[in-house]
Amino acid sequence: MSLQLFLGLVIAAIAYAVSLLRWPLRPCPKCNGARTNKGSNRKRYGRCTRCKATGQVRRIGATAVHRFYWSVLGAALKGRMQEKVEKAKEKAGYPE
Numbered sequence: 001m002s003l004q005l006f007l008g009l010v011i012a013a014i015a016y017a018v019s020l021l022r023w024p025l026r027p028c029p030k031c032n033g034a035r036t037n038k039g040s041n042r043k044r045y046g047r048c049t050r051c052k053a054t055g056q057v058r059r060i061g062a063t064a065v066h067r068f069y070w071s072v073l074g075a076a077l078k079g080r081m082q083e084k085v086e087k088a089k090e091k092a093g094y095p096e
């Protein structure tokens, strides 16, 4: 595999991940966002089983990308909090 091809793939993957973060949902492919199952009409209808009557489903990889995003964000927040605690301890003359 050439380096250029590899870089292209990496960039495409990053672009896809960013789009997943921005737009994690897509219209349900089974009911096309109608939220009802086949055979439903004005008088009687059943819920679409694929999207559970929400009309939208998660895109492939969206859950994984978001899980990663929040774990990174959580780690950053935790680090910042710990820094704050350390500083506060210093200020208060907390014994080691």
Ligand SMILES: [Zn+2]
Pocket: 028, 029, 030, 031, 032, 033, 034, 035, 036, 048, 049, 050, 051, 052, 053, 054, 055, 056
């Ligand atoms: Zn559906």
